[in-house]
Amino acid sequence: MATLKYSRQREAIKEFLATRKDHPTADVVYQNIREIYPHISLGTVYRNLTLLSDLGEILRLRLSDGVDHFDADTSLHYHFICKDCGSVIDLELDSIDHINAAAGRNFPGQIDGNVTYFYGTCKDCLLSKPMETS
Amino acid sequence: MATLKYSRQREAIKEFLATRKDHPTADVVYQNIREIYPHISLGTVYRNLTLLSDLGEILRLRLSDGVDHFDADTSLHYHFICKDCGSVIDLELDSIDHINAAAGRNFPGQIDGNVTYFYGTCKDCLLSKPMETS
DNA sequence: TATAATAACAGTAATCGTTACTGATTACAA
DNA sequence: TTGTAATCAGTAACGATTACTGTTATTATA
Numbered sequence: 001m002a003t004l005k006y007s008r009q010r011e012a013i014k015e016f017l018a019t020r021k022d023h024p025t026a027d028v029v030y031q032n033i034r035e036i037y038p039h040i041s042l043g044t045v046y047r048n049l050t051l052l053s054d055l056g057e058i059l060r061l062r063l064s065d066g067v068d069h070f071d072a073d074t075s076l077h078y079h080f081i082c083k084d085c086g087s088v089i090d091l092e093l094d095s096i097d098h099i100n101a102a103a104g105r106n107f108p109g110q111i112d113g114n115v116t117y118f119y120g121t122c123k124d125c126l127l128s129k130p131m132e133t134s
Numbered sequence: 135m136a137t138l139k140y141s142r143q144r145e146a147i148k149e150f151l152a153t154r155k156d157h158p159t160a161d162v163v164y165q166n167i168r169e170i171y172p173h174i175s176l177g178t179v180y181r182n183l184t185l186l187s188d189l190g191e192i193l194r195l196r197l198s199d200g201v202d203h204f205d206a207d208t209s210l211h212y213h214f215i216c217k218d219c220g221s222v223i224d225l226e227l228d229s230i231d232h233i234n235a236a237a238g239r240n241f242p243g244q245i246d247g248n249v250t251y252f253y254g255t256c257k258d259c260l261l262s263k264p265m266e267t268s
Numbered sequence: 269t270a271t272a273a274t275a276a277c278a279g280t281a282a283t284c285g286t287t288a289c290t291g292a293t294t295a296c297a298a
Numbered sequence: 299t300t301g302t303a304a305t306c307a308g309t310a311a312c313g314a315t316t317a318c319t320g321t322t323a324t325t326a327t328a
Contacts, residue, residue: 005295005304026285041307046286048305062198064249066315067285078237080245092240096233103212103252106226111214112254115198118237120246139275139324160314175278180315182276200286201314 009033009040010048017058017072023079023088025067063088063117082122084129089122143167143174144182151192151206157213157222159201197222197251216256218263223256 012033017024024032030045049070053060059071063081069088078091096116104111146167151158158166164179183204187194193205197215203222212225230250238245 003296003304007295007305009306039307041309043287043289043308044306050287062200064196066196080237080241080243082243083246089241089243091237093233093237096230096236099227099230099233099250100252102230103214103225103227107214107223108257109214109216109223110254110260111252112217114250114252116233116248116250118234118245118248120244123242126244137275137325141276141324143277173278175280177279177316178277184316 007048009037009044010052012036013045013048014052014057014072017070020072021090023061023069023071025069027067029070061088079117080122081117081119082125083119084121084125087122087124091118141182143171143178144186146170147179147182148186148191148206151204154206155224157195157203157205159203161201163204195222213251214256215251215253216259217253218255218259221256221258225252 013029016029016032026042026046026049029049030040030042033040033045049058049060049068052058053070056074059074061069061071061079063069063079065081065086073090076095078093078096080089080091081087082089097113100111100114103114147163150163150166160176160180160183163183164174164176167174167179183192183194183202186192187204190208193208195203195205195213197203197213199215199220207224210229212227212230214223214225215221216223231247234245234248237248
């Protein structure tokens with residue numbers, strides 16, 4: 001039961017996400033899909049983003065800015081968040097899962113994985129304010 | 135300007151947090167402080183938690199569960215989140231900041247640090263359901 | 269010690285991201 | 299076709315957090 005039926009809205013959301021590398025929020029997805037399907041509901045966007053991430057077809061990123069970001073790239077990779085402009089950028093970095101063993105050394109529970117992201121200042125923000133006034 | 139004035143409510147919040155190692159949420163803080171100051175407002179709790187974390191006297195943890203957790207221990211340490219019961223537990227783990235250099239290898243921006251936490255199943259939850267039925 | 273300035277308060281309303289509900293529509297199997 | 303159930307659009311509800319407002323309390327200074 002609960003057979004998955006085709007929906008052009010869901011397909012459009014998936015396709016849109018695949019074209020973007022900037023990890024858009026639900027609202028950004030909504031605003032863009034609306035240009036193709038002007039009557040799409042924000043609820044539909046949320047429902048399908050949740051459905052797709054439950055299916056493992058997209059990634060839901062819960063960063064520290066309070067809003068969810070979505071990523072069509074489900075392969076193992078890490079993210080950088082600029083603390084000035086808030087942009088989310090992919091990083092080239094090999095798996096750091098070796099830290100799981102170290103973390104579990106004196107821990108009685110079972111460690112399955114870690115959530116890690118990096119923060120700092122992105123290239124563009126470094127250029128736009130090259131020197132600190134402190 | 136903006137001189138910090140003493141407030142017994144803020145002091146109580148700080149003291150309460152110092153007694154807890156389970157990283158309570160704002161609402162848990164509120165419920166507990168109410169036993170001492172029955173008329174304290176939830177807004178006051180939020181305001182002071184934000185103030186204290188801005189001052190660096192406590193830590194605000196934004197995990198993936200959508201609610202903020204607070205920690206009186208501001209020393210460098212890492213956290214484990216049980217995906218079954220949601221409890222937040224301190225980990226004994228040396229700094230993993232060496233991953234910052236690896237992350238910055240092919241990255242044009244400036245990496246200041248990382249946010250990392252671990253997830254899995256805590257000891258209590260392992261014991262309460264010892265075998266999977268899959 | 270008064271007193272004036274203002275930080276902090278309690279109470280409450282507003283905000284914002286997200287989820288749930290409702291009745292209409294659409295995909296798809298029989 | 300036609301029945302059914304998944305999906306939809308629209309909207310209301312939700313929960314965590316923040317902002318506002320008029321009152322109270324801390325504290326510097328007279």
